[in-house]
Amino acid sequence: MIGMDSVPLWILKELESEKGMQPFRKLLSTDCIGNMESTLPPMTGPAWPSIYTGLEPKDHGVPDFFVMKKGYTPDIVYYESQKAHPFWKELANKGVKCLVITPATDITLPDYDNVDMITGFPLKARTNSKELEALMRKHRFEGEPNIEKEIKAGKMDVSEASGIFAKSVRSRSDIAIKMMQSKKYGFVYVCFTETDRLQHFVLNRREWRNYLLPVYSEIARYVGFVIDTIDKNGGRLVIVSDHGAQPIRKKFLLNNWLMQNGYLHLNDKAEKEFAKEPDRKAPAEYNIREKIMKSGLRGVYDRMPYHAKRAAYVAFGKVFSGAATSKYTRMHLFDFDMKRSRVFAAISNDPVASIWINDSRFATPSVKNGKEKLMNELKTKLSKVKSYDGGKMFVNIYDGKEYYNGTKKFIPADLLVEAAEGHTIDIFNFSKDTLFMDPEDAKSGDHIRNGIFGTYPKLPDPKVGSVTQVKRFIMKHYGAAR
Ligand SMILES: [Zn+2]
Structure with a gap:
């Protein structure tokens, strides 16, 4: 299995004819890769655990990188692979020897046998294998390069960043190839997260292809190795991405909209501060x-x-x-007067936003009765909001009650709203004059719901249309093979 963070079909198609992309060309020309729907919101935090466990966010407990708390202070949340175990634990228990290299969001080393592993993003890579440790040292590999700050500060050019990310992709690949050549494995999973990191900075730039190609062609080189190995020795490749990506033209300021429509109110202190000229x-x-x-x-x-x-x-x-x-001022949840606020958006700052009704689940609820009525009113109003181009701003409005189905693992959002193409949603910026903003460098690209699922050799209908169906596919493969 090869994992690539934030890779949609359209980027692969745009790059397939470029130098070094032949292995992807082969997969695309034989129609091996299709779309795969991500979680809501389509984020790394919830989507990879859904791939590993087959569970929805409501069941694995990770709705985003944070969960909402009673006192309106979001708390960081990690995928806990001991509680909701990844499918390779089941494979390992069946006696399948596994090699798992930097699985995104799984930061825990296994406490069971049969898995050689380097832990994944977002923490520093660790391993439980002497051979892997030696290879990591040799390649000076410590996980995804931590260079986002430098890029954001303008201290590092994106073309230099691209080179650093490409090098890290090569290290992961070389380590995996070396391990496969020296030991026998029944399941190998290598995950690349550099794609997502880089795309956030480059997708709306004119030369985006030039920045992405070094990273994609390095992944292609590894895909080529896997395809050749399968052609010679049999086996199957599964290639997945947790969600897609798109260039961003405009950000929509959602909390600003909630304020303008009387649902959300600043507290006195913020009111005074925000009144000043930025x-x-x-x-x-x-x-x-x-x-x-x-x-x-x-x-x-x-x-x-x-x-x-x-x-x-x-x-x-x-x-x-x-x-x-x-002309924008940055605002936070503590800037709001929650006693008077009925609705707020928090945590998700991407093309699918999470909206909460301030009801009895929270410390100072202002909505006691009539939650359903308020929800319907909100849905109607949101569905009429215009995007920057004059079309519909929200192409989908999902009901949190349905999606999270009464989960007790966190306070679920009541509404999930999906922005029109080319837009992302911003919950932090305030402006008196506008509901839109140009994306900053780090939001040059943002996510879309469709990632990819592919197999080689091609299967006519793998029946994997969403991230929660990958695990079943893999388990079935091993069940049938044994
Ligand atoms: Zn991701």
Whole structure:
């Protein structure tokens, strides 16, 4: 099994004819790969555990990277593989020897036999195998490179980041290949998360293909090795992605909309602070970057060697700082007066947002009766909101009661709203003037619901249309094979 974080069919198709992409070309030309629906929201946190356990978020307990708490303070949540075990535990118990390399979201080493493992994103990679440890040292591999801060701060160019991510993909692949050549395994899973990390920074840039290709062609090289091995020795490849990705043109400010429509209210302190003019001397970095990219200085900037770019960026920034003003103020859940607020959006800051009704599950509830009526009113109003292009802003509005079906594992969202193509949802920014905002560098790309599922050799109808169906497919394969 090969896992790729945030890889939709359309990106593979866009890149398939490029250099080094032949193995993907082979899979696509033989129609081996199709769409696979992610969780709601389509996020790494809930989606990979659903792939590993076959469970919905309501049952594995991870709705997003955070869960909502009674006192309105979100709490970080991890996939706990001891409680909801991944399918390779069942394989290992059946006597199948497993090699598992950086499974996204599984940060725990197995307390059972038959699995050689390097733990996955988001914590530092650890291993339970001497051979893997030696290989990690040799390749200086510690998991997904932790360079997001540098990219965000403009200290690292995305093309340099792409190179670093590509190198880390190669390390994972080389470690896996070495292990497969020296030991016999019945199941091998290697997961690559670099794709997601990079895509968030590049998908709406003109040269996005050039940034992605180094990483994708490295994964292709590993796919090629697996396909060749299967052609020679038999076996089957399963290739999965937890959700897809898309370029973002605009962010919709959802809590701002809830405020404008009287559902959500600032507290007195925030009210006073937000009334002030935002600091016009401190333009957001992405504003400067956008100005550079659209100006005549663009050519100069592009031709500069990497080490000079930071200095040029600062210098150009000064030229534009008068023009590049920020009209947005950052707000948090503690800025709201919950006693008066009936509805709020929290946690999910991506194309599918989570909305809660402030009812008796919370510390200072303001909705006692008429929750259903309020929900219906909200649904009607939300369905009429216009996107930046004038179409429907929310293409799907899901009922949390249905999706989370009374889970006791966390306080479930009441509504899940999915933004129109090209839009993501922002819950943190406030503006008096607008409900839209240009995406910052790190939101150049964001998720979509469709990831991929593929097999090689091709199966006519693998019946895996969503992340919760992968486990059953795999178990069936091993059941039939034994
Ligand atoms: Zn993901």
